[in-house]
Amino acid sequence: MSTSSANRPSPPKLRTPRQPSTLPDWMLDPPPPRRTVGDRTATAVLTLPGVAALRRGWWSWQGRRRLHQRYPNTVKVVASVLSFLVALALVLAANALFGMA
Numbered sequence: 001m002s003t004s005s006a007n008r009p010s011p012p013k014l015r016t017p018r019q020p021s022t023l024p025d026w027m028l029d030p031p032p033p034r035r036t037v038g039d040r041t042a043t044a045v046l047t048l049p050g051v052a053a054l055r056r057g058w059w060s061w062q063g064r065r066r067l068h069q070r071y072p073n074t075v076k077v078v079a080s081v082l083s084f085l086v087a088l089a090l091v092l093a094a095n096a097l098f099g100m101a
Contacts, residue, residue: 021028045051068075
């Protein structure tokens with residue numbers, strides 16, 4: 001069996017200087033991202049003394065095992081009861097408001 005070069009697919013065409021891209025210039029060379037108010041505020045807060053230690057403490061606190069990870073079924077039951085009580089309170093409040101008329 002011989003394979004001829006006519007049956008082979010041609011390689012994908014790469015963009016060359018002779019074939020310029022059809023993208024607009026602002027997409028080929030985008031401007032640098034603008035600094036938002038949040039970025040400037042975060043930079044100003046991080047320059048305060050003691051913030052680095054506070055940030056490391058926050059990260060270590062966030063890395064702990066949370067209550068819903070330690071007791072998943074208990075948290076599910078408590079959340080279900082709590083959501084039922086909130087829904088009941090909303091229904092009773094609506095009933096009281098409509099019953100005033």
